[in-house]
Amino acid sequence: MTDETIVPMIEYGQADEAVRAVYDDIMHTRGSDWINNFWKVLANDPKLLKRTWESLKEVMGPGALDPLVKEMIYIAVSATNNCDYCSWSHTASARAKGMTDPQLMELLAVVGMANETNRLANGLKPPVDAAFKPKGPKQ
Amino acid sequence: MTDETIVPMIEYGQADEAVRAVYDDIMHTRGSDWINNFWKVLANDPKLLKRTWESLKEVMGPGALDPLVKEMIYIAVSATNNCDYCSWSHTASARAKGMTDPQLMELLAVVGMANETNRLANGLKPPVDAAFKPKGPKQ
Amino acid sequence: MTDETIVPMIEYGQADEAVRAVYDDIMHTRGSDWINNFWKVLANDPKLLKRTWESLKEVMGPGALDPLVKEMIYIAVSATNNCDYCSWSHTASARAKGMTDPQLMELLAVVGMANETNRLANGLKPPVDAAFKPKGPKQ
Amino acid sequence: MTDETIVPMIEYGQADEAVRAVYDDIMHTRGSDWINNFWKVLANDPKLLKRTWESLKEVMGPGALDPLVKEMIYIAVSATNNCDYCSWSHTASARAKGMTDPQLMELLAVVGMANETNRLANGLKPPVDAAFKPKGPKQ
Amino acid sequence: MTDETIVPMIEYGQADEAVRAVYDDIMHTRGSDWINNFWKVLANDPKLLKRTWESLKEVMGPGALDPLVKEMIYIAVSATNNCDYCSWSHTASARAKGMTDPQLMELLAVVGMANETNRLANGLKPPVDAAFKPKGPKQ
Amino acid sequence: MTDETIVPMIEYGQADEAVRAVYDDIMHTRGSDWINNFWKVLANDPKLLKRTWESLKEVMGPGALDPLVKEMIYIAVSATNNCDYCSWSHTASARAKGMTDPQLMELLAVVGMANETNRLANGLKPPVDAAFKPKGPKQ
Known part of the structure; x- marks a missing residue:
């Protein structure tokens, strides 16, 4: 935990299964191999992480x-x-x-x-x- | 002057030459024959009217x-x-x-x-x- | 109580002593004989009314x-x-x-x-x- | 005076009596022994400091x-x-x-x-x- | 379509199946028998309606x-x-x-x-x- | 180009003629011999630079x-x-x-x-x- 964020950043290695599933989907969708810090702070609330990512993917996707x-x-x-x-x-x-x-x-x-x-x-x-x-x- | 605007709305017929020149350019640029109320309140300050219109025309034009x-x-x-x-x-x-x-x-x-x-x-x-x-x- | 405000407007005649004291000071300070609606909604919380008025009077006064x-x-x-x-x-x-x-x-x-x-x-x-x-x- | 604040921070040792009285009340009310930087910049205007603290104490207190x-x-x-x-x-x-x-x-x-x-x-x-x-x- | 909303309000009777399913869930969840106007404008985009309602239900629910x-x-x-x-x-x-x-x-x-x-x-x-x-x- | 601005800052020495003309007018108008960073980022769009400076000069000037x-x-x-x-x-x-x-x-x-x-x-x-x-x- 750095003292410069209000909540800890959850790294992939520390994440539980629910968080990892979202991280995997983010990387897969983007074709990238890393997670940016926004998602690492949201991961303190796995439901918020999942809902925000899924909404963003839907909103920013084809339409x-x-x-x-x-x-x-x-x-x-x-x-x-x-x-x-x-x-x-x-x-x-x-x-x-x-x-x-x-x-x-x-x-x-x-x-x-x-x-x-x-x-x-x-x-x-x-x-x-x-x-x-x-x-x-x-x- | 209606009692529902903070400053009077300047209609084409009441406008001085400087304001009319802007109104004419708005209608010409848009291919329309009327002026919407936003410009009629700005016309209380002819320099503000002219500057805002010319900036908007440049910003919203081809680019x-x-x-x-x-x-x-x-x-x-x-x-x-x-x-x-x-x-x-x-x-x-x-x-x-x-x-x-x-x-x-x-x-x-x-x-x-x-x-x-x-x-x-x-x-x-x-x-x-x-x-x-x-x-x-x-x- | 009109159905167009979120809380009732407290008129001078209905107001308790604490509210009247603030209303009197508003009118005295302004040299006017009426109270505008902002204060009438704040009067639902006499402490909020008094604190807001006294702060405003101090902030907007000579300085x-x-x-x-x-x-x-x-x-x-x-x-x-x-x-x-x-x-x-x-x-x-x-x-x-x-x-x-x-x-x-x-x-x-x-x-x-x-x-x-x-x-x-x-x-x-x-x-x-x-x-x-x-x-x-x-x- | 650091060059990173817009106005100086007034420390307890430099403060005049009016400012110290507010600082003392902040520490007493909170049961703490230090003053955070927000109050130290407000202290450039002792009336603003006092009014803001007293309003905050009233608003955030029991209710x-x-x-x-x-x-x-x-x-x-x-x-x-x-x-x-x-x-x-x-x-x-x-x-x-x-x-x-x-x-x-x-x-x-x-x-x-x-x-x-x-x-x-x-x-x-x-x-x-x-x-x-x-x-x-x-x- | 009233001329006072930017998009039409979709009433239950006009709504397609996807919209009705959300409307039904809103009324069921709230134990009410009507839909407020916010949802009726969102219903112009059934995916937006469904996502917003489901997010709101999750966020505002027990926690x-x-x-x-x-x-x-x-x-x-x-x-x-x-x-x-x-x-x-x-x-x-x-x-x-x-x-x-x-x-x-x-x-x-x-x-x-x-x-x-x-x-x-x-x-x-x-x-x-x-x-x-x-x-x-x-x- | 520093990695701390979203676009490069255009220094006087690198600027083309249109940008230099604005920089010269800024310094002349202010009686100063330097350009602050706001204008250096705007200079990535010479028309935006010129329009913003001329509007600001008119708005902030005598009136x-x-x-x-x-x-x-x-x-x-x-x-x-x-x-x-x-x-x-x-x-x-x-x-x-x-x-x-x-x-x-x-x-x-x-x-x-x-x-x-x-x-x-x-x-x-x-x-x-x-x-x-x-x-x-x-x-």
Whole structure:
């Protein structure tokens, strides 16, 4: 147990069977041979570990959106919330899926702009235009 | 002036030349014939109106990312911050650019998941893996 | 009890002595003859009412900063957090202390810009320059 | 003055009488013999120090909720806002009051889930059911 | 489809088998005979509906924390993020599990205080005391 | 390229002409001879660099509000959002414009108080008083 995490990190060698099964599935799904620290802290609660991994695998897997777009959305949320770990890990994941530096810069430009205009709208409170509502006419 | 906005909404007919020039550019760029309420409140400060519009036009225009992806990032940020006006307006814009309901649902599933794991990381504080840093080796 | 608040609003006529004493001090301090709804919901917990009012009176009273500047800081925080009630009430207070519409627009322009650059810094993570730390040299 | 805090930390030996009185009450109330860094930075404004400590003592003291529950609520807010100092200090306080690691993990699972569903609701905007309002019938 | 939600609300009568199975489980688990609007918007994505419900049922079910404490944590997060729907729905749930008005007021007093001290720590940046880290000595 | 930033920092010597032109304007405008790290990461996207700098120069320049007040608003937003880099850089800027330590402490006291009352209002949901709306009568 390092004194720099709030709970111990559970390494593969120390993990019980339930945790190992999740670790194995993470490595198998990703085609990698290591587990990043996020999962090692979640492993203190094997049910939380399993549920979070299975939800993430389902959400980030094939669907209506491109997997790289989903990683970029993850970066957008993490920068907005200022989650340090998440920005590092999802920027790395997005790059592994082909995100270029110009795409990252442009993504953050949109994130910055959205955070700006969100507050202009919060502070000035324009009414929502009827045209923006389903079936609503323009005003 | 309605009593439901914090500042008056400046309609085209009341606007001075500087504001009209921006309104004209908004309508021309969008190929539309009306102005949504966000710009009408910003028009109380013509420099803010012009700067915000020109920045938004540059950020959301052609670049390294697909315009629809940019609209979806805007929705992700607006849902995270809970900006009501922005959620309505950018969901409408994304639909106008072709976003389907299954894509919207999947986008929000990613946003929800990111907001969840951001807090698990904040509360449990796993150290950032060296492998996530540029040129860093895996641990 | 209206069905639109989560707890009842305690009107002056229904209030017990402890609550009335706070209401009287609010009206006396402000030179007004009515109580706004925020205090009427807090009054469900007389200790919370008293502590919040006394803290607010001390924080917003004479000190190292101009009272109008303090109201503008309140607006900046409320727009960032998207607190609807607080934006309305503190914009009204700031106006009562002399804030003009051009000042409000400029204040929100700064709030918008700060929310934008906060996220650019969160997402790109420049190291803090030594020159920004007390006694630190520039780099 | 270290160059790693924005304002100096006021140690007991350097503190004036007003600050020492608060420090003494903190140590007495907690049955401890040291002051944590949060109070040492607040001590640059003795009124802020005193008001914050007295409010915290009142809020976190005996009342309608169990003291350990209150510490867990503090952790929930701090993880949501990503306040690093606060997560460390209140996790330590909660443990000192008996919080176990399984309780911490479950607490953060709830925090994660709440942050997720908050954004699903923000983005999809279901109307509030009448049944959730006081005295309201179910729909 | 009302024009006041971003996606249609799926009523039981219109729902396909997968959605009905979740609706039935929600009503069975809660011992109620109706579905609140949150689930009706999620039902536009049956996998999201099922995953969110099953996660919520697991997280909020029996465990290391009292179910009422978990509802109060949900309220704390929802007030911090300002999720309107979530504040109404989880305040109602907590009351159904026995939360009194004095408990709600005290809960929000803690939430308010935590949001205040989170920002004092963010702005003044006291270093984390070694004593707050596992096995760390006091400073 | 250090392994501690997400993108490289572009130093003056490596920068192309478009980036140097912005760097020169930053130093000229500030009367300084160095560039802080925020701009060096933005320089990976010369258009983002130029737009952000020009917007910031316009927003923070002479106008309806005192330049020091604007820096204090920046600090208020940065502490609310917990942007570490921004708190350090704008506290330094505000001090360079004359902010004293008592002013900084009082500013953060207001920020803390606003974050507290924002959540009391979010959680208890008092209706907005008619008197707070333009031209509205008091209730």
